[in-house]
Amino acid sequence: MRFMLIIKATKDSESEHPTRREVLTAMRKYNAQLARAGVLLASEDLLPSSSGTRLSYPVPGDEAVMKEGPFNETRELVAGFTLIDVRSREEAIEWAFRMPDPRGFGVGEIELRQVNEIPEKYL
Secondary structure: OEEEEEEEOOOOOOOOOOOOHHHHHHHHHHHHHHHHOOOEEEEEEOOOHHHOEEEEOOOOOOOOEEEEOOOOOHHHOEEEEEEEEOOOHHHHHHHHHHOOOOOOOOOOOEEEEEOOOOOHHHO
């Protein structure tokens, strides 16, 4: 079962300031634990939304409308993710609890979501 640990954006992650060294060290240790356990598939930080582009489809059937970042809704933005492959939801939750505060300021938020495994016959 694959799960994504989604690191929610904060004002700090949306700024141009680099992540603090202590946070990077803690995240590297965490990722090393995931790798040693054989469950880590990917782990990446994302650039601030100021470098992003958003496509929306406000009218069904029409072409997409493009908007350049930055985007104001910080709590709705993603700052990074970790993708793991584990045996159960409970194991995914255990790993999520082990993740250090991804921003290091006591404002980090992690959302855990299971990947939708679509059966081959539907593809």
